Each structure stands twice: as C-alpha cells, then as structure tokens.
Amino acid sequence: MDIANPTEEHRMLREMVRDFVTEHVEPQALECDRNEIFNLELLKSLGELGLLGLTASEDYGGVGLDAIATVIVHEELSASDPGFALSFLAHAMLFVNNLEHNGSEEQRARILPKACSGEWIGAMAMSEPDVGTDVLGLSTTAEIRDDGNWVINGRKMWITNGCLDDEGTPADVVLVYAKTGADSRGKAQISTFLVENGMPGYSVGQKIIDKTGMRASNTAELVFEDCIVPAENLVGDVGDSMIHMMRNLELERLTLAAMSLGIARRSLHEMNKYAAEREAFGRQIRDFGQMQRYIGESWAKYRAMRSYIYDTANNMGLGNSGQRLDSDGVKLFATTAAKEIADAAIQVMGGYGYVAEYVVERLWRDSKLLEIGGGTIESHQKNITRDLSKTPEVIND
Numbered sequence: 001m002d003i004a005n006p007t008e009e010h011r012m013l014r015e016m017v018r019d020f021v022t023e024h025v026e027p028q029a030l031e032c033d034r035n036e037i038f039n040l041e042l043l044k045s046l047g048e049l050g051l052l053g054l055t056a057s058e059d060y061g062g063v064g065l066d067a068i069a070t071v072i073v074h075e076e077l078s079a080s081d082p083g084f085a086l087s088f089l090a091h092a093m094l095f096v097n098n099l100e101h102n103g104s105e106e107q108r109a110r111i112l113p114k115a116c117s118g119e120w121i122g123a124m125a126m127s128e129p130d131v132g133t134d135v136l137g138l139s140t141t142a143e144i145r146d147d148g149n150w151v152i153n154g155r156k157m158w159i160t161n162g163c164l165d166d167e168g169t170p171a172d173v174v175l176v177y178a179k180t181g182a183d184s185r186g187k188a189q190i191s192t193f194l195v196e197n198g199m200p201g202y203s204v205g206q207k208i209i210d211k212t213g214m215r216a217s218n219t220a221e222l223v224f225e226d227c228i229v230p231a232e233n234l235v236g237d238v239g240d241s242m243i244h245m246m247r248n249l250e251l252e253r254l255t256l257a258a259m260s261l262g263i264a265r266r267s268l269h270e271m272n273k274y275a276a277e278r279e280a281f282g283r284q285i286r287d288f289g290q291m292q293r294y295i296g297e298s299w300a301k302y303r304a305m306r307s308y309i310y311d312t313a314n315n316m317g318l319g320n321s322g323q324r325l326d327s328d329g330v331k332l333f334a335t336t337a338a339k340e341i342a343d344a345a346i347q348v349m350g351g352y353g354y355v356a357e358y359v360v361e362r363l364w365r366d367s368k369l370l371e372i373g374g375g376t377i378e379s380h381q382k383n384i385t386r387d388l389s390k391t392p393e394v395i396n397d
C-alpha cells in the first residue's frame with residue numbers, strides 16, 4: 001500500500017503539482033528568497049489548477065479534496081520553495097478551508113468563488129505584537145454599534161499574506177479574531193470577523209522584512225483603527241472563535257508538517273546527489289563513515305516523518321476536530337527533523353552547502369519557522385502531555 005498516494009486521484013494530483021513546480025516554482029525560488037519577493041501572480045495562477053480551493057466544495061468554486069491531498073500539495077511546493085508554500089498555506093488552509101467550515105452559506109457563496117479563483121488573496125490574523133501562544137490574552141477588540149455594525153480596534157502581527165506588495169496593499173480579505181467580551185468567569189470571549197480591503201480603518205502597519213527564512217512570503221503587521229465591519233461579516237455566532245480555531249488548527253499543523261516533509265525530501269535528495277559527485281582523498285565522500293551517518297540517519301528520519309504525516313492525514317476529517325494528539329505530534333516531530341536533515345545536507349555539501357545556489361541553506365533557514373508558526377514546538381509538547389493525561393488508553397490502542 002502506498003500511504004502517500006492511496007488513490008489514482010492522489011497520484012495524479014502529485015504529478016500535476018510536481019510538473020507545475022518544475023516549470024514555474026523552481027525557476028523563481030532563489031531570486032524571490034534573495035530579494036524578499038512575494039510572487040503574487042504565481043500564487044494566483046494556482047487558482048487555474050484548482051489548488052486555491054483544494055478543500056472548498058465544488059458549489060463555491062473549490063475541488064473538495066481531502067486532507068491527504070493537502071499534504072501532497074504542501075509537500076511538493078515546499079520541496080522547491082517553502083516561502084511560496086507558506087503563502088499558499090495561509091490562503092488555502094488558514095483562509096479558504098477556515099471559511100468553508102465556519103462561514104455561513106451567504107459568506108461562502110459571496111467570498112469563496114473569488115478566493116478559489118485567485119481573484120482575492122486571503123489571510124488569517126490571530127497573533128498580535130504582545131500575544132502569540134497565549135491566544136486568550138489577545139487585545140484586539142470588536143464592539144457592536146447601535147446600527148448593528150462592528151468596530152474593530154487593535155493590531156495583528158506576523159500575518160502571512162497580510163500585505164500583497166511593497167506599496168502597502170492589504171490582503172483582499174482576512175479572518176480576524178477579536179475580543180467581544182468576557183464570560184461569567186472572566187474568560188475572554190473571542191469572535192471571528194471577515195475584514196475586506198476597502199473597509200474603513202483596515203490597513204497595513206508594516207511589511208516585516210529581514211526574516212531569517214520564508215522570505216518569499218510576505219509577513220505583515222495589520223492595523224484596525226475604528227475599522228467598521230458590517231453585521232453580516234461576523235463569522236458564526238459571537239464567541240465562536242475557539243470552535244473555529246479548533247476546526248482549522250489541526251489541518252494547519254498537518255500541512256505545516258507536510259511543508260517540513262518537502263524540505264526534508266529535497267535536502268536528502270541534494271545531499272545524496274552531492275555525496276556521489278564529490279570526491280576527497282581519491283574517494284566519493286559517500287564512502288566515508290561520517291557522511292554515511294548524515295545520509296543514513298536523514299533517510300530514516302525522512303521515512304518516519306512521511307509515515308506519521310500520511311497516516312495522520314489518512315485519518316483526518318476536514319472541518320472536525322479530534323486529531324489533536326497527532327496533528328501536534330506530526331508537527332512536533334517533522335519540523336525539527338526537517339531542520340536537522342537540512343543541517344545534515346549543508347554539512348555533507350561543505351562550503352557549497354552554505355551558498356544559496358545549492359538550495360539547502362535556504363531550506364535550513366525556512367525550516368526554522370516551522371518550529372514557531374502555527375504553534376511553537378513547546379505548545380505541542382504541552383498539548384500532547386495534557387491530552388495523554390486525559391486519554392492514557394490511546395498509548396496501548
């Protein structure tokens with residue numbers, strides 16, 4: 001059984017994305033990283049292949065595929081250009097999949113066709129300058145006015161696709177999490193809003209530059225200053241954000257792990273090729289025991305992460321929660337493994353590995369973000385340990 005391509009449809013999807021990557025993604029990856037360029041047109045062109053609406057239903061312009069398909073696409077894009085893959089993830093998973101499962105009929109019908117075609121690029125804004133992991137501590141507020149409209153005030157930080165260019169054009173549409181009150185025990189009540197470009201008070205604070213990696217994706221601070229949002233742009237009911245986050249976070253973590261898988265696979269490919277080409281002391285360097293340790297251990301780690309990620313994807317239903325142990329588990333394991341494999345690749349390739357043209361130094365820099373974004377590795381350790389205390393029986397299942 002091929003766990004990574006369980007059906008003919010999955011295999012064809014992988015081939016299609018791989019061909020697209022070879023022809024269109026790989027040729028621009030080095031330049032976009034070097035100059036911190038977000039290739040907006042390339043992202044939009046994924047709409048023609050149906051990839052922007054990968055998990056959205058066909059009624060709204062999507063192709064209605066499953067979690068395995070999301071892993072395939074992220075793995076293939078990330079094997080070439082993780083920065084570009086991250087922008088894709090922010091749009092297709094954090095925005096489109098989120099709205100598909102949490103939005104109303106009216107919101108999906110109005111917005112998803114534009115997001116699936118690439119006419120609109122979306123983002124998701126949870127993090128703030130002072131709050132990341134501790135999401136209930138966020139300080140952006142939304143207050144309802146007498147006329148039924150909402151007024152949002154606050155700042156969101158680190159938002160992938162938050163700005164679309166260097167002129168300060170914000171994402172066409174962004175899902176914003178904001179505090180709308182507190183419950184009887186004083187716990188923050190968080191609600192989700194759709195904010196669209198052109199709504200008064202919505203703007204880019206700054207494009208965040210000089211990132212270690214993921215330089216081909218735009219990261220921005222977004223500002224909401226007395227931002228007026230119509231009543232129909234509240235997603236679900238007041239206080240529903242925790243449900244929205246739970247429904248989407250597992251897929252986010254799975255696909256971030258899939259990005260790590262792409263990085264690991266490419267790093268392994270590059271180091272294996274180089275070890276056969278490079279000679280020292282009259283022998284291929286792959287004959288040296290210490291090089292064999294890098295290559296051998298990288299292979300075993302790569303195969304382990306691949307199995308765990310696709311096993312989790314095979315069991316994950318979109319739009320429902322219940323896979324948190326493994327969505328945290330794959331991200332915890334795969335992100336660090338990818339970083340270690342990229343590091344091993346640099347080491348095997350010596351001085352060349354340290355230079356951009358040989359790709360692996362970029363993969364190494366990009367891999368680091370995956371230990372932070374979408375939940376830090378410490379938060380995964382915490383979640384797994386807490387869940388195992390509640391359901392210890394899963395260990396012996």
Ligand SMILES: Cc1cc2nc3c(=O)[nH]c(=O)nc-3n(C[C@H](O)[C@H](O)[C@H](O)COP(=O)(O)OP(=O)(O)OC[C@H]3O[C@@H](n4cnc5c(N)ncnc54)[C@H](O)[C@@H]3O)c2cc1C
Nearest residue numbers: 124125126127131132133158159160372373374375376378
């Ligand atoms: C390139 C990039 C893109 C991003 N894209 C998005 C996006 O599109 N949308 C979005 O909303 N956010 C985005 N983020 C934000 C990202 O999700 C956060 O950076 C991440 O959640 C961590 O939050 P923080 O940076 O505020 O760190 P903090 O939460 O302040 O954590 C700092 C350190 O403290 C540790 N820590 C915190 N709490 C605990 C605890 N209870 N126990 C043990 N250790 C703890 C953390 O693990 C970490 O090591 C992005 C970030 C980057 C860098």
